[in-house]
Amino acid sequence: MKTLFIGGIKSGKSLNAEKYIQKMSKEKPLYLATTEFIDDAMQERIDTHKAQRKDSFITVEEALELAKEIQKHENTPVLVECLSIWVNNMLYHQKSVDDMIAEINRVMMQDHDIVFVINDVSCGVIPDNKLARDFVDANGKVAQLVASECDAVYHVVAGIATQIK
Numbered sequence: 001m002k003t004l005f006i007g008g009i010k011s012g013k014s015l016n017a018e019k020y021i022q023k024m025s026k027e028k029p030l031y032l033a034t035t036e037f038i039d040d041a042m043q044e045r046i047d048t049h050k051a052q053r054k055d056s057f058i059t060v061e062e063a064l065e066l067a068k069e070i071q072k073h074e075n076t077p078v079l080v081e082c083l084s085i086w087v088n089n090m091l092y093h094q095k096s097v098d099d100m101i102a103e104i105n106r107v108m109m110q111d112h113d114i115v116f117v118i119n120d121v122s123c124g125v126i127p128d129n130k131l132a133r134d135f136v137d138a139n140g141k142v143a144q145l146v147a148s149e150c151d152a153v154y155h156v157v158a159g160i161a162t163q164i165k
Contacts, residue, residue: 008120029079030073076112118139150165
């Protein structure tokens with residue numbers, strides 16, 4: 001089963017996704033962390049997420065090759081946290097939207113239970129710079145692809161997850 005949790009930044013989507021995958025898992029799930037670029041503020045977010053999940057997950061960091069990493073963990077449920085950071089990484093490494101779509105398709109073909117987390121960045125104004133526009137566009141395309149392929153999609157607002165698919 002493939003599931004997506006989408007919401008704004010600090011909406012509670014990660015915590016909801018963590019609880020969801022733990023409830024569905026018979027074994028300790030894999031937490032596939034995509035964060036690559038770290039400053040003090042990002043490190044604080046990472047530390048908060050680590051404290052939140054305690055020892056409930058097997059944590060693996062992979063910034064680009066999601067399918068390859070998931071494949072290494074046969075039959076283990078996977079939480080991909082977060083696709084928006086992954087999109088950022090892909091742009092930073094000069095990967096195209098076509099590259100992103102190809103990688104997501106490889107992930108979706110895997111015979112794993114996978115829960116995805118992604119930021120909803122579609123509710124703001126059109127950014128005034130090209131890089132930000134490229135990010136919003138790529139993130140939106142990835143979100144649409146993943147949502148269309150998932151069995152269930154949850155929109156999270158103020159910590160409350162509502163199933164929309």
